[in-house]
Each structure stands twice: as C-alpha cells, then as structure tokens.
Amino acid sequence: MLLSKIKSRGFKFCADLIGGVGLLRLISLLVGRLEQRTTEAGHIQFPFVQKRVQRSVPIVLYHGVSNEPSPYLPTTSVDVFRSHMQYLADYCHVLDLQDAVERMKAHDLPDRAVVVTLDDGYRDNYLHVFPILTQLSITATIFLATGVIGNGGVLWHDQVCRMISQTTVRSLRKFGSVDGYNLETPGGRQHAQEGILWFLRSLQDEVRSEHILLLARELEVPETASDVGLMLNWQEVREMHHAGIRFGAHTVTHPILTRTSHEHVVQEIRQSKTAIERELDGEVLTFAYPSGRDQDINPVIKDIVRQEGFRCAVSTMAGSNRETDDMYEMKRVGFWDREMNTFGLRFEHFRFCA
Numbered sequence: 204m205l206l207s208k209i210k211s212r213g214f215k216f217c218a219d220l221i222g223g224v225g226l227l228r229l230i231s232l233l234v235g236r237l238e239q240r241t242t243e244a245g246h247i248q249f250p251f252v253q254k255r256v257q258r259s260v261p262i263v264l265y266h267g268v269s270n271e272p273s274p275y276l277p278t279t280s281v282d283v284f285r286s287h288m289q290y291l292a293d294y295c296h297v298l299d300l301q302d303a304v305e306r307m308k309a310h311d312l313p314d315r316a317v318v319v320t321l322d323d324g325y326r327d328n329y330l331h332v333f334p335i336l337t338q339l340s341i342t343a344t345i346f347l348a349t350g351v352i353g354n355g356g357v358l359w360h361d362q363v364c365r366m367i368s369q370t371t372v373r374s375l376r377k378f379g380s381v382d383g384y385n386l387e388t389p390g391g392r393q394h395a396q397e398g399i400l401w402f403l404r405s406l407q408d409e410v411r412s413e414h415i416l417l418l419a420r421e422l423e424v425p426e427t428a429s430d431v432g433l434m435l436n437w438q439e440v441r442e443m444h445h446a447g448i449r450f451g452a453h454t455v456t457h458p459i460l461t462r463t464s465h466e467h468v469v470q471e472i473r474q475s476k477t478a479i480e481r482e483l484d485g486e487v488l489t490f491a492y493p494s495g496r497d498q499d500i501n502p503v504i505k506d507i508v509r510q511e512g513f514r515c516a517v518s519t520m521a522g523s524n525r526e527t528d529d530m531y532e533m534k535r536v537g538f539w540d541r542e543m544n545t546f547g548l549r550f551e552h553f554r555f556c557a
C-alpha cells in the first residue's frame with residue numbers, strides 16, 4: 204500500500220516535471236517513431252528501443268462519465284475525462300473507429316492515431332461527454348445496447364449494481380463460489396459488486412436470470428427497476444450523430460455471447476445493428492462485444508459478427524492495434540489518471556510498449 208502510494212506520487216512528480224517543461228510533445232513525437240524492442244516471445248531485449256515497425260492505434264475505453272454518485276456501474280469523473288480528451292486533442296490524431304479501420308486497411312494510418320470509445324449508451328455521454336468532444340473538436344464512437352435506449356430500461360449488470368448499492372441488508376451469505384459478502388462498508392459493497400458480476404458473467408443466460416432473481420430476494424430489493432434518466436434516448440443519439448459522433452452496435456440486452464444459444468447471438472447482433480441503422484438512417488459497421496474479455500468471444504461469434512456485415516469488432520482485452528491484427532478482436536485500454544500530465548505520460552508509455 205505504502206509502496207504503491209510512493210510509486211504513484213513519484214510518477215505524478217515525474218509527469219508534472221516533464222509536462223511542466225513542455226517535454227510531453229517531444230516524448231509523444233519520439234513514441235511515434237520508436238517502440239520497445241522485444242523478442243518473439245515478448246521479452247524485452249537489449250538495447251530496449253527500436254525504430255517503429257508499424258503504426259498502431261490505441262482505442263481508449265470508457266462507460267459512464269459523471270460526477271454524480273451512481274448506484275450503477277462506476278463512472279469516470281467529468282474532470283478526469285476532460286483531462287484525457289484535452290491531452291488526446293492536443294497531442295494525438297483522434298479518429299472514429301470506422302475511419303481508423305478503413306485507414307488501417309488502406310495503409311494510410313496517420314501518426315499518433317487514437318480512437319475514443321464509450322460502451323453501453325449512458326445518458327451522461329450526451330450531458331457531459333458530448334460538450335467536451337464538441338469543444339475540443341474531436342469525435343468518439345459510442346456502442347449502444349439498443350434494448351434500453353429511450354425506454355427507461357436498465358441493463359442487467361446495472362440492475363445488479365443497483366441492488367447491491369440500495370440494499371439495507373448488511374451481509375450476503377454464499378453467492379457463487381464465494382462464501383459471503385460483507386455489505387456494511389463501501390469497500391465491502393464494491394468487493395461484492397465485482398465478485399457477483401464476475402460470477403454472473405460466467406453463467407448461461409437463463410441460469411444468470413435465476414441467480415439475479417435470487418440475489419434480489421436475498422438483498423430484499425426489487426429485481427428490476429426502470430430509470431428514464433440512465434440511458435440515452437434516440438433523439439439525443441441523432442443529435443450527436445449529426446454533430447459527428449459515431450455509433451456502433453453492442454447487442455440488444457448485453458448478454459455474454461459465449462453463454463447463450465447460436466440463434467440468440469445472431470438475433471442480438473442483428474437487431475442492435477438494424478435498430479441503430481433505422482434510427483440514424485445510415486450503415487452501422489462497428490461492433491463491441493458485451494463484457495469483451497477473452498472468454499466472452501470465440502471464432503463462431505466473430506464469424507457471425509463478420510457475416511452480419513460489420514467491418515470490425517472491439518473487445519476489452521488490453522493492447523493496441525496494428526494493420527496486421529485481427530479486426531474482429533480489436534484491443535482496448537482504460538486509464539484512470541486524474542491529471543493531464545500523468546495521463547499523457549502513462550498513455551505514451553502504453554503506446555511505446557504495446
């Protein structure tokens with residue numbers, strides 16, 4: 204704990220020093236030309252640095268962006284998001300995902316390209332993200348789980364988070380493989396939220412629904428609750444689309460695609476694409492896998508995404524993306540640094556290594 208505090212203070216000190224004397228631009232330019240030298244097996248190799256072989260595109264990932272305390276999935280604060288976007292607008296070339304993929308295929312990727320993505324379609328994307336992007340003249344790609352757009356619906360993982368944050372029950376006995384959760388402290392509730400979501404994501408669709416029902420009973424809260432202010436509505440989506448924000452599909456109900464039937468996977472992917480295309484009167488060519496971890500994707504699902512007409516699909520696996528990589532398993536990365544200098548230095552370190 205103490206060591207990590209010292210490390211993070213040291214990192215902040217270095218970042219402020221580097222940012223303060225204007226060296227971030229130089230570092231960013233250098234990282235555009237140089238990359239970490241590694242062996243085939245991925246081990247760092249002397250002299251540690253080599254000329255960049257291929258340009259790559261980091262795709263940064265966010266969900267909700269808000270300063271309000273939320274009973275749902277944790278959000279990024281507005282100031283943190285603004286400082287990240289300020290850095291990307293100042294030092295990088297921000298592309299929307301579809302544009303980045305086209306340019307990768309055409310071997311025409313600009314130097315220091317980056318893509319900003321936001322998953323699920325939270326209404327705070329309209330309230331807080333959209334004004335920041337507009338002010339900085341940059342774009343982003345928002346992935347919509349279309350079943351909850353404009354109807355007060357709440358995705359299953361947000362229902363679970365709400366149950367845990369609103370319950371007055373002080374502890375939860377055995378749930379999944381964990382023997383019990385203490386819900387008396389914010390830390391305990393956060394631990395419970397992470398563990399319970401992890402367990403629920405591993406279950407088949409229908410079994411998961413049964414467990415969510417069981418959880419609601421144990422926590423003495425309603426199983427579902429609507430919230431009209433949580434997700435975007437189509438009018439807000441259209442307004443952002445006309446202003447240059449791009450939208451991709453993220454299924455209808457946010458199932459874990461490896462835990463549901465083949466027919467249901469096709470239905471979820473196809474229906475989310477058609478819903479957005481109908482509302483925006485244009486083609487939707489980008490897709491984001493719900494949850495998006497290694498275990499949430501397989502070759503059959505990737506094939507369905509390809510056959511349904513998408514040009515690419517993003518995961519939540521960490522890494523950057525090169526022209527030669529699989530466009531149906533693109534990597535993304537999340538950052539939590541509060542200030543622009545620390546974000547900038549960490550972002551450049553990631554670009555150098557990834």
Ligand SMILES: [Zn+2]
Pocket residue numbers: 322323453457492493494
């Ligand atoms: Zn999602």
